[in-house]
Amino acid sequence: MSEDVDRLLRRGEEEPRIKDADLYETVEEVFDASTVLTILSLIRKRVLKRISGVISAGKEARVYLGYAPDGRPLAVKIYLTSSAEFRKGILKYIAGDPRFQGVKTSDTRALIYAWTRKEYRNLVRMREAGVKVPEPVAFLNNVLVMEFLGEEGKRYPLLEEAYKELEREELEIIYKQVLEELEKIVCKARLVHGDFSEFNIMVKPDLDIAIIDVSQAVDYSHPNARDFLERDVRNINRFFKNEANIDVLSDEEVLEGLF
Ligand code: ADP
Structure with a gap:
């Protein structure tokens, strides 16, 4: 070789x-x-x-x-x-x-x-x-x-790594963006991420975000799609509520916005 x-x-x-x-x-x-x-x-x-x-x-x-x-x-x-x-x-x-x-x-x-x-x-x-x-x-x-x-060869931090340094207003901006990305994934791409969490969201210096690790995302017609989606919403809301300490929508409100 x-x-x-x-x-x-x-x-x-x-x-x-x-x-x-x-x-x-x-x-x-x-x-x-x-x-x-x-x-x-x-x-x-x-x-x-x-x-x-x-x-x-x-x-x-x-x-x-x-x-x-x-x-x-x-x-x-x-x-x-x-x-x-x-x-x-x-x-x-x-x-x-x-x-x-x-x-x-x-x-x-x-x-x-x-x-x-x-x-x-x-x-x-x-x-x-x-x-x-x-x-x-x-x-x-x-x-x-x-x-x-x-x-410069250094990856952006994950939300999990970045959030402690961020102000409340900044976290609110990120939460809003996260919900926008979630909506595009479900309503436009017709996919469910399946592992949506603070570990799979990157934060850029201007507070723009990126979603990574989409290998497990399934088509919306997948028999478990709804369960995966509910879990995604629960996970992300739990993070913003309990770790980032900001006001969040209820899981039901987020899910309603996706249909
Ligand atoms: P795994 O399934 O092994 O967790 P990920 O796709 O989440 O794989 O990638 C693992 C890590 O690699 C991420 O947490 C992130 O730090 C880094 N990473 C993944 N994709 C990129 C990318 N496109 N650019 C920079 N870093 C990335």
């Missing part, structure tokens, strides 16, 4: 060569050969030029800061194909979604590829509906490439 990597990274005379050691340092220890090949394939397709430091190392996925050939920063989310528990966890979101009929649920790798594709499609659908999510750039197998939300 080393020769392969070397050859791939040498192509493109105009570009300075990236040391294969850089790529290896970042990805080789954690990922299997097929994931490394997937990343190389994205490099060959000129989606990516290189992968830099880790932004987040979760149990199911790792998110890296990457760069496009034009220097644009990217977020590269790589799902770990080895997590059997993850397989069980995602089944309930894939089963019942009309977009994922025919995916063999016994095949963990196929399921994770479908999951990656689902997150990409959910991003596309939300973007088209005007929801503030990172712009989807590409996906291949278990790798999703999207716009990097941050500045």
Whole structure:
């Protein structure tokens, strides 16, 4: 594989060569050969030029800061194909979604590829509906490439990290925006986020927000969509009421506004 990597990274005379050691340092220890090949394939397709430091190392996925050939920063989310528990966890979101009929649920790798594709499609659908999510750039197998939300290589803080530093008025502005995004997700994109919380909302310096981690979002026709939506509303209202300490609408009022 080393020769392969070397050859791939040498192509493109105009570009300075990236040391294969850089790529290896970042990805080789954690990922299997097929994931490394997937990343190389994205490099060959000129989606990516290189992968830099880790932004987040979760149990199911790792998110890296990457760069496009034009220097644009990217977020590269790589799902770990080895997590059997993850397989069980995602089944309930894939089963019942009309977009994922025919995916063999016994095949963990196929399921994770479908999951990656689902997150990409959910991003596309939300973007088209005007929801503030990172712009989807590409996906291949278990790798999703999207716009990097941050500045100078530093990601924006999550609402969970930012709220303690914010004034009441600022939190009220954010709550209003959160409800607006929720409405666009449900009424325009016809999706339910399914994990809507202070951990999946980013806060930009101008108090604009972005919604992330849309992999588990389901079509509104999903049999559990209503339950997922009620849970999303409960979670977000609980956060703003109990943690951010601002006045919130009741869960019922929020839900009524979505129909
Ligand atoms: P997980 O399902 O592993 O929680 P997330 O999609 O929530 O994956 O991403 C994990 C973390 O990576 C986020 O909490 C955030 O800090 C960072 N992250 C995710 N997407 C982006 C992005 N587009 N730009 C910058 N940072 C991101």
